[in-house]
Amino acid sequence: MIQVVINRTKSDEIQSFEISGHALFDRRGKDIVCAGVSAVSVGAINAVHELTGVTPEIDHDSGLLRCVVPDELPEDTSGKVQLLLEGMIVALRTIEIDYGKNIKITFKKQEVE
Structure with a gap:
C-alpha cells in the first residue's frame, strides 16, 4: 500500500509530505495507481519549482518521496506554493x-509552531 503523510503547520499550511510504499495494484510497469501517484506528486513538485521559483528539499529513493517546503517564504509566494500542493492533495x-x-x-x- 502507498502511504501518503501530509504534515501541516499549526496554521494549516502544508509543511511537508512523504509518500512511501508500493500500491501493489499490478506488476511493476503496469501499476496505474503507482503511476498516478507518481505523476501527481512529482508534477506538483515540478510545478512549485517552475511556477514559483521555490526549490523544495527533496528526498527521493525507490518507494519514497519526501518533500519539505522551505520556511519563511514571502507571503505571496507561499500562497502559490500552498495552492499547488493543495491541488496535489485533491488529485x-x-x-x-x-x-x-x-x-x-x-x-x-x-x-x-
Missing part, C-alpha cells in the same frame, strides 16, 4: 477514493 484524494485498498492518505498537524 491524490481522488485516487484514494477509487483505489482505497492501494493508497492511504494521513494528515498530521503540528501542535506548536
